[in-house]
Every structure is written in C-alpha cells, then in structure tokens.
Amino acid sequence: MSLGADIDSLLAELDITPEMFEGLASQLVWRIGQRDDDGHIIVRVGFATTTSRFADLPKLKNASDQDLETALKEGDLRVEWVSPS
Numbered sequence: 001m002s003l004g005a006d007i008d009s010l011l012a013e014l015d016i017t018p019e020m021f022e023g024l025a026s027q028l029v030w031r032i033g034q035r036d037d038d039g040h041i042i043v044r045v046g047f048a049t050t051t052s053r054f055a056d057l058p059k060l061k062n063a064s065d066q067d068l069e070t071a072l073k074e075g076d077l078r079v080e081w082v083s084p085s
Contacts, residue, residue: 009061032068041071046082053082 009022029051031044038082041063044054057080063071 032063034063034067035060037039040076040078041068042078042080044080044082050077050082050084053084057082059062 012017027044027047029048031054032047033040034041035058042060044057044060047054068077
C-alpha cells in the first residue's frame with residue numbers, strides 16, 4: 001500500500017473529508033529534519049501562527065528523502081507539535 005493510500009484510509013477511519021484535511025493543512029507549517037544528538041527523523045508541526053516558536057527549538061539538520069522513507073518504513077518517525085505557548 002502506498003503512503004497516499006494509507007493517508008486516505010486513515011482519514012476515512014477518522015471521518016475526515018479530503019476538503020476538511022486540505023483546509024487544516026493550509027493552516028499548518030512544518031519542518032522535517034534530524035537532531036544531531038540522536039539521529040531520529042523529526043517532523044515538527046504547528047499552526048502558521050506559531051512560526052516564531054520554531055526558532056526557539058533545537059535546530060534540525062536536513063534529512064534526505066531516503067532518510068524519511070527509511071524512518072517511515074521502520075516506524076521511527078517522531079512528530080513534535082509546536083504549540084503557541
């Protein structure tokens with residue numbers, strides 16, 4: 001199964017329409033990378049209004065598409081929510 005199909009399936013389970021998902025996605029910003037200390041792939045996500053908070057967090061170095069794909073396959077992707085406060 002492809003990543004797109006996985007997302008479609010998850011959205012259907014959560015009763016979220018593609019329109020609802022797109023509306024939410026347009027409100028979000030994210031950064032994908034790796035911390036130097038542990039090498040895990042990190043996805044930081046927050047509302048566009050929290051953009052300045054991203055600068056307060058430890059820096060992430062770039063992660064390649066291959067790094068991201070490997071982390072997804074191994075279930076080793078970490079998601080951090082960047083809250084407004």
